[in-house]
Every structure is written in C-alpha cells, then in structure tokens.
Amino acid sequence: MDIHQRIDTAIMATLARGQGGLAAPRQLSEALVYACTPGGARIRPTILVSVALACGDDQPAATDAAATALELIHCASLVHDDLPCFDDADLRRGKPTVHKAYSEPLAVLTGDSLIVMAFETLARVAPKAPDRVAPLVTALARRTGMPHGICAGQGWESEPEIDLDAYHLSKTGALFIAATQMGALAAGQEAEPWYELGARIGAAFQVADDLRDALGSEASLGKPAHQDELHNRPNAVRELGVDGAVRRLGDILSGAIASIPSCPGEASLAHMVRMQAERLTPGLNPVRV
Template sequence: MSRIQQALESQLLRAHSPSAPPRLLAAMRHAVFPGGARIRPQLCLAVARACGDSAPALADSAAVAIELLHCASLVHDDMPAFDDADTRRGQPTVHRLYGEPLALLTGDALIVLAYQALAHGARQSPEHIDRLPGLLQLVCSGTGAPDGIVAGQAWECEPQVELAAYQRAKTGALFVASTCAGALAAGADPAGWRALGECLGEAYQVADDIRDVLMEADQLGKPAGQDATHHRPSAAADLGLGGAMDHFQALMTAAVDSVPEGPARRAMQALVLHEAARLIPPATSERIERERRHPTRVMHRPAVA
C-alpha cells in the first residue's frame, strides 16, 4: 500500500503547476485521497512481484493508471446524471464539494493523467519500452468500449441488460486489466493471470450487490440501496441474498484455484482469501445463512420510485 500511495502522490504532483486552476487540482486530489482498499493496484503489483517485478517503474505506472481510471469512473458515477450520490469513501463527493462542471472536468483530467502515468513509467524503463503497447491495450480494454467500465456504465442506460455482461464490463474488466497488466509489466505472459482477474472482478461486484442491501451508508462510505433506487441489475435481486452469497463463494474459490503455479502461488492465494473476508466478513455470511435457514423477514431494501 505504501508503494501505491507513493506512486499516486508522485503522479498527482506531476500535474501541479502554477498555471493550473487551483480548484481543479484540489478536486483531483479529493477524488484520489484518501483512497479505498486500492484492490486494483494491489492486484497489479502483487502479480508483478509474483512474476519477478523486472520493471518496477512500469508496474507502478500501470497500477497508478488503473487506480486513476477507477477514481475517474467513481467521480462520474456519483454525478446527478447517474447516482447523484452525496458521499464516497466517507467524504462528500466531488460534485457536492466542487460543483457539477468541475466534477466532470476532474474525471476527465484523471483519465488523461492515467495515460500520462503510463508514459512516465515507460520513460523510466526504456529497456522495456516494448511492453508499453500491450499495457496500453489492456488498460484501454478495461476502460472503454466495447467491454470496459464505460460500457458497464452505459449498460445502465439500456432498457434491458444481462446481469453477467453488466458485471463483466462495469467491474470485471478493470480487474482483468489489473492482473494482466501486472504480469505484462514484469515481462510475463498475461494470459495465465486473466482468470484470476475475471473471477475476482465478478466476485467484487456480487459482494457490492450484497453489501448494498445489507449495510448502511455509514458502513459503506457511500449511499446504500442504490441498486434498487436506480433499478440496476443486481445479483442480490436476481439470486436472492443466499444465492448471491453462494455465487460469491464459488467465484472466490475459483479465483484461488486460478492462481498460476509458481513460488508466489501461496502468497497470492492468501491475498485472495484475505480479500474475500474483507468483502464479506464471516459475521455477514453467518447472518445470511441464518436467515436462509430460518427466514423471519425479507432482507432487502424496497425500490424507490
């Protein structure tokens, strides 16, 4: 985490200039710090280390780019056109603090800064410049059309959407970019790490659907009940909380099994298991299981018209 925070701080400092609008710089910093779990850059660097970490500056730049793109998507997702959220990570959203026009520009600026981070990493690792085109393609695939996070948000504007396709785009694509970019930055074949990103990405979204139903805003650090409010696809709505929990556990088991053989396999598997317990703590899992065996009430939030 210290490596990630330092790399993010360095990249944001590169955007500072006396000629830049001060409120834009402040809004960008507000969107990035303090961060959440930083699971995407953690995955990127963990895979890079598992593959030998032969180009640390390039791995750092890939991790930073992915996190900045994630932060940009949150800024846009929180705006009135989408969730109209008041809080994110326990603090006011960018548009609440700085206004809608600056929030839109902040998300745009973070997207550009992400690609500047990749360029900087390539300059720091000239002997590995041949890895840059592949990294760019991975990051673009995880972010844009047809199957990245932009497409995931766009599916919310369609009259019908398949839950799995929605989850793969909105959440899974950037997880795949994280694991594959970590491998490629270290000079390894990213194909062997794709399944880990796919399983974790879908599991993360399923967990988010469950938490959206069970937890309150002060626990989530953002508004709760958003899936029902905005009539979004949700594993909890489609499968029920018990079914969603079963699906989450199956995905995490598949994620553990998908870690490629190698000296770092056990450490990577431990990281996956730790993340599973963080996303759905044992107490929450037990609560869902008790309710499934002895139903006493319907554990869901009503849709808001």
C-alpha cells in the same frame, strides 16, 4: 515499504506532478487529490502489484506506473458515476462527492483529467521499460472504453434491455481483469493466462458489492446504500437471497484461487485473494478454500 505504502507513494507523486503548481487552475488541482483520497482499500492496484511480485517484478517502475494508472482510471470512473446524470450520489468514501464539493463542471474535468493522467503515467515509464508500455496501454484502454470496458458497463444502464453477464463483466469485472493482466505485463509475462483470475475476482467483487448494498447503511459504506433497489438494477441478493449470494460468492472465490496461473508467488496470490474476500465481506465468511 509494504504494498499499500508503495502504491500510495506512487499515486501521490503522480498527482503532485499533475497538479502543475501555481500555474494551474487551483480548484481543479485540488479536486484531483480530493477524488483520489482517502484511498480506501486500493483493491485493484493491490492485485496488480501482487501479481507483478508473484511474477518476479523485475521492472518495479513499470509496476508502479501500471498500478497508479489503474487506480486513476478507477477514481475517474467514481467521479463520473456519482454525477447527477448517472447515480446522483452525495457521498463517496464518507465525504461529499466531487460534484458536491467542487461543482458539476469541475467534476467532469476532474474525471477527464485523471483519465488522461493515467495514460500519461504509463507513457512516462517508456524509457525504463520500452517493451512493456504499449501492451500496458492497450490492456488499460481495452478495459476502460468500448466495447468491453467500464464505459460500456455504464452504457448498458441506458439500454432498454441489459445483457446481465456483459454488464457485470464491463461494469465491475473490467478493471479487475486489467489488474491481473497489467500486473503480469509489468513483470514481462503474457497477459492472457491471467484473464480468468481477473474475471473471477471481478465477479466476486460484484456479488460482494450487491451484499453490501443490500445489507449495509450509508454510515457503514461511506456512500448511499440500497442503490440497486432504488435504480432497479440487478442484484445477487434480490435474485438468490442473502445465503444464496454468500454461497455464490464462496464458489466464485474458490474458482478464482484455482485459476491462478503457475508462478513463483502462487501461494502468496492465493493468500491475497482470501484476504481481499474477507475485507469485502466482513462477518459473512464466504471463503471455503
């Protein structure tokens, strides 16, 4: 089973358990799966599992739970981001957003349910990895809420003045930091040495997302394009131009690969970072290392 099959199998098993069968509300049960499928690239859990494998992956159940929990938080954030009170988006991953398909109340409940399910998923693995669950919960909570998680990132958009570095670190970087640190924690390693790699991957993803938003189309992205311009948000292409943004992306990725901590799977992690970069920016070729 490859990484993507492993991740999808774990996620679908968790969603099936969370749907609750015939005794649960049918529409909300359906919306949980709708919000998480199709899975897209599953970039964050792929990074998490890759780090865990590079560190030995001696507790696969903890790794699978961590990867699932992280992706559920990410999917929940997309459901909430798309709501009319935030981005008011009609499309996500090439299909109607959850609030368009199921209603605004059910979209709020879907996002909330996925967040709760994420932490329940980690709690369930406690009998198999009791010493690793608390650090995993703490790492995920820190990068989900305040003051430096994705909730803080969304909160910055309501401020009259935006601290751009703090905004990007929370809005985009937080879950990539969670990915690298939780991958290490799931394998019984310290989290702190993996912070820089996650932060740099997050910064690269932000620039790549800026490039896609500025240059892409709704058809190619599977979601509305040119949203940064529409909402007057900071964008690397507006600041640096296309060539400058591509150069900046390459510099960040070079630093990310250089920041990989020493571990048995260091070379495979470097390859993974390059592959993710190529997937994020097809045709732009930002990787120079």
